[in-house]
Amino acid sequence: MIWLIFALLTGAAVMAVLAPLAMRGGTENESAADVAFFEQQIAEIERERAEGRLDAADAEAAKTEAARRLLRAEAAPKSKAAASRRLALAAALAAIVAIPAIALSLYARLGHSDMPDMPLTARLDSAPDARDLAGAVARIEQHLREHPEDGRGFEVIAPYLLRTGRGEEAIHAYAEALRLLGPTAARHAALGEARVVLAQGLVGPEAKQDFEAALALDPSAPEAQYYLGVAAAQAGDKQKAIEIFSKMVADAPLDAAYLKAVNAQLAILRGEAEAPIAARGPSSAQGKAIAAMPADQRQAMIRGMVARLASRLEAKGDDVEGWLKLIRAYSVLAETEKAKKAVTDARQALASKQDDVARIDALAKELNIGG
Amino acid sequence: MIIETGHYALVLALALALAQFAIPFIGARLNDAALMRVARPAAITQFLFVALSYGALTYAHVVSDFSLVNVIENSHSLKPFIYKISGVWGNHEGSMLLWVLVLSLCGALIAIFSNAMSDRLRSDALAMQGLLGAAFLLFILLTSNPFARVAPAPWEGRDLNPILQDPGLAIHPPLLYLGYVGFSIVFSFAAAALIGGRIDAAWARVIRPWTLFAWIALTLGIAMGSYWAYYTLGWGGFWFWDPVENASLMPWIAGTALLHSAAVMEKREALKVWTIFLSILAFSLSLLGTFLVRSGVLTSVHAFASDPDRGVFILAILVLFIGGALALFALRAGALPVGGLFSPISREGALVLNNLLLSACCATVVVGTLYPLALEALTGEKISVGAPFFNTVLIPIALPLALLIPIGQMLSWKRGDLAAALQRLRVAFIVGVLAAAAFGVWYGTPFLSIVTAGIAIYLVVGGLSDLVIRARGRAGRPSFKRFAGLPLSAFGTSIAHAGMGLTLLGLAATGWGVETIVAMKPSSFYDVGPYHIGIESVSPRQGPNYSEVYAVMAVRKDGATLATIEPAKRFYQARRMSRSEAGIVTLGLGQVYAAIGESHEDGAIDARLYWKPLVTLIWIGALIMALGGALSLADRRLRIGVARRAAAPALEPAE
Known part of the structure; x- marks a missing residue:
């Protein structure tokens, strides 16, 4: 089914190229557009004068200028573009081969034609899998x-x-x-x-x-x-x-x-x-309570603490100890991205204090996070 | 099935973009009509495929399909519907797809509205557009694929960055992208003219509306973004000279210059080469902005990408297009015909001066943005170039520019009379000086604000008095009939310049703002400018995907409560991030702005309180500028610049 849709789309894409190639006939010569433009301009000047926006002298001057350009455009060499059947055939063949080839080879690398859509409500309504907590x-x-x-x-x-x-x-x-x-x-x-x-x-x-x-x-x-x-x-x-x-x-x-x-x-x-x-x-009781918890609960709690520290620093960033603690915490939790972000944020927040920035940099180097 | 169809459509769009480039380009070189004809249907079909793909991604976000990495990382099943839709472009992959969608839309628009030009120009322009599309589609597919999937799919997403969960996000990026990418049209036409080695007569007529269109979108996008920053970031600033903001300002300045030089070119056939150069520059700066934001070179709210592959890829695109276009310009510009002549004191001359000053502004912003990056790359030293640098350099350029705007408007084409122009502006001068004096008495120092405000008022009056003078005509009596008969573009010019004046006034007024940071205790009032602010209550509240603490504050003056505001501090569970929600009330043209911080045990709460007189004019002015642009865009008449003969009495500036 999905491949049928892909085939239709590919067909549409190829047709968009083939249809204009199949048409016959050449085009007007290149200066035709210029000629048309200056003719329009002269007509416009006439209209403006008729409406009273331009007075006669101005209109005459403008018209003379436009007419001079019109003559020049008409005198330009007329090279009509012809349509060569041989070229059109070559282009058509190239399109028929290249468009599907590029699309399919790239899609084969990137796509997942076997994966259906998974809207959340449909998944929630479907039969549950006992292992999926x-x-x-x-x-x-x-x-x-x-x-x-x-x-x-x-x-x-x-x-x-x-x-x-x-x-x-x-x-x-x-x-x-x-x-x-x-x-x-x-x-x-x-x-x-x-x-x-x-x-x-x-x-x-x-x-x-x-x-x-x-x-x-x-x-x-x-x-x-x-x-x-x-x-x-x-x-x-x-x-x-x-x-x-x-x-x-x-x-x-x-x-x-x-x-x-x-x-x-x-x-x-x-x-x-x-x-x-x-x-x-003062946090001794707290530390103990954390240590006494089951491992996963402890982990969740530590994350909560780190998040609080982060939001406090976001609001009030001039606390170098806090930043150092946060960066260490992220690195212990193996959240490298966040650690890097914390390093950059800290540098920004402490930009005015060179010593503090140096401490942040030293820690970043020690923990091997570039930031 | 919908999602994989969207993915496949994106791949097909790439194939089509390549065809859109190669076939018409070869056709134009061999002068073959059939090959050139491919350009238009290919561009339109390519747009349809990208739109299909974008629609599929939007569908995935709306139904919370967590089998897509992009949806997991940026959505949450409980996120409000509007943010599910705007969240599509609130992340790196989706925003790049939007970029390409707008790019292909521009291609389709060229294909549809390009009857009045030679086949070769159109084919080359669409070929360029195809090449741009192909480069960015390849970038998306290879480094930032929004359709990447995972199995098994998780049951909940990580939610969108809270700062981005705001109506501002729904409007700001699409407008900005319309602006950035809109300049691609102008760029493609400039490249086409250079490749073809000839400039059609209709070239400038084609360029000007697209430039206007892009400029309007960019103006609105920047204004929107700055207002958004103003009310979400919680410290009341609206412009931070952040490199990402500068990235949008650079093409805007270049676009403004382009707008004016394209007007000269359309009316007087002068400044052709310069206009082509600006066309390349405007889009190049857009690309540079995209590179700065998308490569992760910068760390900021806007840079959600931090993958070196992406940076290198975008850099390659940047080098290919900017370098290619500039090389083409260097090779071909000499062969292009030079346009009409004019004397230094003339409308053209004034616009050249405008272009020079705008170029200087643009160069300042480019240097201020890139210098710290270059310095860090070369020496590892981190410096920040901020408001002091930009203010010091830009103000001495921008204020004279503002003084010149109405004068330029009063000069006639080809040969102008400066004394007569100044004569016509005397009312504006006098009103400006009186206004400056009035502001000085009312608000007091700083001196710079007083001067700027005076110039701003002069700009508004000068811009609008052009209309009055024209309505007066040679008879000397203003007539409503003449006024109503003025071309839309004349209204556009005057209104846009007046809008600039209003924005300038809003900027000048920042000098008169008042700021206090206090720990607010319940039932006591704090002075901010002419107002008193007190807390009525502080309580928690639960939102759909966040919890917040909000304060109800009363704003009083002379014992009467004028308004209540509700600044809040929100905490988003899924991302464990907080953001502040400012409480803002508009009083007159100014605003009272409050943001809250930590609460204390004694019931006090940290708050920042601001009174910002006339601040809304900054954005109102931008809206009016965009309106002026729209009026000018609506005027589809051919533009004719009538040259004055020296002998004629130069009383009326000619359109």
């Missing part, structure tokens, strides 16, 4: 746009959204699931956890409310307890944090998966373990 999520999202009252759908895709770095949409989905399906401890805790992820590990007031609501429904909910412990530690209330974590350890079944994380928190709070170096200072 992204496709399934896209279908659910599409479904949710049409049926925004389907809480189950929100509950299903929320964790996926959180994992793929779409934190705000994940929070929205968790909140919708909570609203539509009714409150449970797990839903409250999940919403709070999503907020914590998006806030780079900080347990903010909203998240805290979520966890407290979860505990109100189920006083033993482990995620809620854990994050409230983290919140206490972040607020500097070491005593309360240790209390919460100790109680969790005491109540937990021996094989509970979260015990490891809780014990690690306890160790840090009691000063038995050092906070990771990268997470020193």
Whole structure:
């Protein structure tokens, strides 16, 4: 079918060349166009005079000039262009061979005649492939746009959204699931956890409310307890944090998966373990929370942080430390293009400070990104 | 199937473009009528194929076909419909396809509207157009194919760069391309005249409307682009002397010069060789602009390409066409007939002076744009040439040019009378000086703004008084009948020059603008020029593919609220990018402009507030210039320049 269309198009292209070649007859001689032009000009002068825009003397002068040129054009040697059948035949043959040859050989290299169109709506309506998680999520999202009252759908895709770095949409989905399906401890805790992820590990007031609501429904909910412990530690209330974590350890079944994380928190709070170096200072809790996350979640979160840093620098670019951090981050995430762009942006933003630009250049050289 | 059909149509268009070049070109050399006849249908069919291809790509964007790399990288299923369509040209591949679409459209237009010329001129012009088309089609297919596909197709795209998600994008590039590529028509005709070694009588008549058409589109495109930059980039500037902006300004200046020299050539058969040179120059500068933007030589919002292959390819195209045309010019220009003679004080003389000054402006912009690039390439040193350089060099050229415009308009062809021309301009002089004094009293310094504003008013009055003087005729009394009977092109000239004056006034007024950067606290008011601005609320809001924080601000004067504006800061999820949305209200001819930044914990928000008096005149003037151009374009009469005999009383400038 598609090759039939290609054949028709090729035919049309070839015909566009063949049809004029097949016509007979020569053309007027070259100066004919000039003669016609000066005749028009003289007629125009006449009309202008008749309309009163030119006075008689001016019209006469202009007409004399045009008439002189007209005579010169008429006196020019008349070389009519003939049409040679032999040449036309040669050109026709060349067109018949060359146009399809060029088109087909190039298309064979570049084209994908076997690939159908894939409009998104048609793909969403077609039978799903069980292995294609992204496709399934896209279908659910599409479904949710049409049926925004389907809480189950929100509950299903929320964790996926959180994992793929779409934190705000994940929070929205968790909140919708909570609203539509009714409150449970797990839903409250999940919403709070999503907020914590998006806030780079900080347990903010909203998240805290979520966890407290979860505990109100189920006083033993482990995620809620854990994050409230983290919140206490972040607020500097070491005593309360240790209390919460100790109680969790005491109540937990021996094989509970979260015990490891809780014990690690306890160790840090009691000063038995050092906070990771990268997470020193005010962001220590944050660093730990990141380190404790599953790998893909951690990755998404780091990307979120980097994006925030980037947008901050975009708004206020005179921070050389920030730029250096951003460039390093992109290079660690293997986003070479972005790293290069950051280098150029940094150079622009810091253009007035030679020393800072030199530092950026040195780093770019070290990381081998030209920028 | 639609997509692959579009892809194949593009390949076929390349084959046809080659035929459109080779067959008529050979035909013109051998003087064979049948071969030359191929040019017209080939050009029209080539356009239809490119249009089919462009339509297929648009379809892919509209239905979010994520099997195309181009759609994945620049679209998102939730993107508003209009941006799905404008997103087609909001990226490198698509914008090149649009470029070629416009190029082939120009070819088709030549083919349709070219009855009044010799076959050889038409064939050579269309052959050139075919060669240009073939070069760019090859460039697209080999380095920037918009129809590249992937399997398996992802389920979501990466969205269009947020800065480009704006109605401005829907209009700015197509207009700009019509302008850039419109000059290709003039270029092809110039090359055809040089190849054929003769200039048809109708040559200038053919050139002028196409030049006007391209110039109008470019004027509107540049104005649109500058307004777009003004309201999206969030710091209230409308022109940054960014190399990409300069890339559009260079052909505009060359085109303006060309417009005037083509007028001389059509009416007086003078300046033929110079007109041909400008025709080559205008398009060469368009190509240079395309090279600068598309090769990734520059890093800027506009340069989405950063592939060295592309740069080298475009450079090769550039060298082939500009170098080829200039070499042709060097070889053939001497053989072309020289046109009519004129005295230095005459309309022709004034237009030559205009051309010289415009060329100087153009050279300034070219140097200012290319010098930093050359320096970086040779020594690795990065410098930026910005407003200080351009202002210092351009203002001393542009202001005298503005002074000369009405004088040139008042001179008659071939031999003019300078004293009489100045005499006729005395009203304009007086009004200009009074206006400068009034502006000085009202707004105060800077001095440059006062002088420029005075010249601008003189330009407006001088431009329009030409019409009044003509309506007066020799009888000395203005008559409405004479006024209404004036040719459209006379209105066009006067209106375009007055538009230039308005733009100049808007530019002059930038010196009187007021700017404050403050952390705005709720319920307190901040002074900006004659107005007070206060925040009423700051709240978040969800858009289709972004979330934003917006502030509602009240603009007050003398205790009365005149308007509320809503500057916002938007965050686009898919690209994790933010952009600011300025809050603008037009009061009189000026604008209050506000952009917001970070919020503070105490409820204050960083904001930039501006009062820009008369700023809208910059763009209104450009619109009026384009209107003048359109009036002139609508006037299809043959232009006749009547030479005055020395003895005749030179009271009336002749059209």
